[in-house]
Amino acid sequence: MTDRHLLSGSEPDPARDSGHPEPPPRVGFFTDTSVCIGCKACEVACKEWNAIPEDGLSLTGMSYDNTQGLGASTWRHVAFIEQQVPAPDGRTRLPLVEAESGPGPGAEPGEMRWLMSSDVCKHCTHAACLDVCPTGSLFRTEFGTVVVQEDICNGCGYCVPACPYGVIEQRPDDGRAFKCTMCYDRLGAGQEPACAKACPTESIQFGPLDELRERAALRVDELHTAGVDGARLYGHEPDDGVGGDGAFFLLLDQPEVYGLPPDPVVTTRDLPTMWKHAGAAALSLAGAFTVSFALPRLLRGKDTR
Incomplete structure (x- = not known):
């Protein structure tokens, strides 16, 4: 299935390819990091709705981030990245990021800027975790998303190294794997995921994936016009190494700065x-x-x- 689409160059329909005869339009997340304020409302809403246990909340000493990364009990993670970049005159100056529109050409210079981004499972078009799961615990929904059924997971852990983004993790008490479900139960009831519902700045946007891609392209053009040359999309290309992501991002710097792989490839290709x-x-x-x-x-x- 994966190789057929990669060779043909056509954009796949993951839900239809997984056996859903008449699936609804594929849905996903577009996360615009240029308007993320780091409030962590998405993390709280995700935990509350999905009854996810508390997982440490320990500060690293290097950041205000107290959840550190995605895991079995953190399905949304807001990264805090304090960035200092040498200016052309050799001093470490950068325009401060303005939450409403991003740093414009007339912004006052400062000593640092925060890059904030709410990370989540990418719900890959070509999901390696699905390929390696021996029990069928991982499955593709009619919405094109990827869900783990915790009552079927046997704790083998094959999905953990298969994920090119390092999203899936096993809980230490019983070894079962967990990750974002894109609130599959809410989707079935015609509701948007809890994280998108709670986001106060609309940094997390939910909807049909094709519409989100168009909206994201316009947003990048808007930021470039405003002088934010570093704005770029990540995970939106259907012909990339994972066939495009069901959750993609607008970034203000290179993917590596946010802890994202620059060229992710489906590990089972x-x-x-x-x-x-x-x-x-x-x-x-x-x-x-x-x-x-x-x-x-x-x-x-x-x-x-």
């Missing part, structure tokens, strides 16, 4: 080829095994004559 080679090798071994047993018998038969 070579599985079909590997299985073909394995099958050919197995047939060769079987043939050699058969010959090794049959040939001596044939030779003995000739000797008796």
Whole structure:
């Protein structure tokens, strides 16, 4: 399924490819980090709605971030990145980010800026976690999202290294894997996910993925016109290494600054080829095994004559 679309260059319909005959339009998240104020309302709303347990809330000493990263009990994570960049004159100056519109050409220079971004599972078009799950705990919904069924997960952990973003994690008490479900229960009731509902600045936007991509492109153009040259989209391209993300981002710097891989690739992309080679090798071994047993018998038969 994955290889067919990658080779043809066509944009896949993950829900239809997963067996949903007449799926609704694919939905997703567009997170505009240029208007994120780091309030963590999305984290709180996610925990409250999904009954996710508290997971430490320990400050690192390097940031105001007290949840540190996505995990089994943190399905939305707001990153706080304090950034100092050398200015052309050699001093460490940057325009301060204005929450409403981003740093404009006339912004006052400052010593630092905060880059804030609410991270989440990407709900990949080509989801490696689905490929490796042996129990069917991970499945593709009719909305194109990827969900873990905790009552079916056997704690094998195969999905953890399969994720190119490091999103999935196992809980230490029973080993079961957890991640964002994009509030699948709310989607079925015609509601938006809790995180998007709670976001006060509309940094997290939810809706049909095609509409979000168009909206995001216009937002990048708007920021470039305002002089924010570093604004760029991440995870929106259907022909990237994971077939495009169901949750994509507008960033103000390189993906690595936000802890995101610059060129994510579905980790199971070579599985079909590997299985073909394995099958050919197995047939060769079987043939050699058969010959090794049959040939001596044939030779003995000739000797008796």
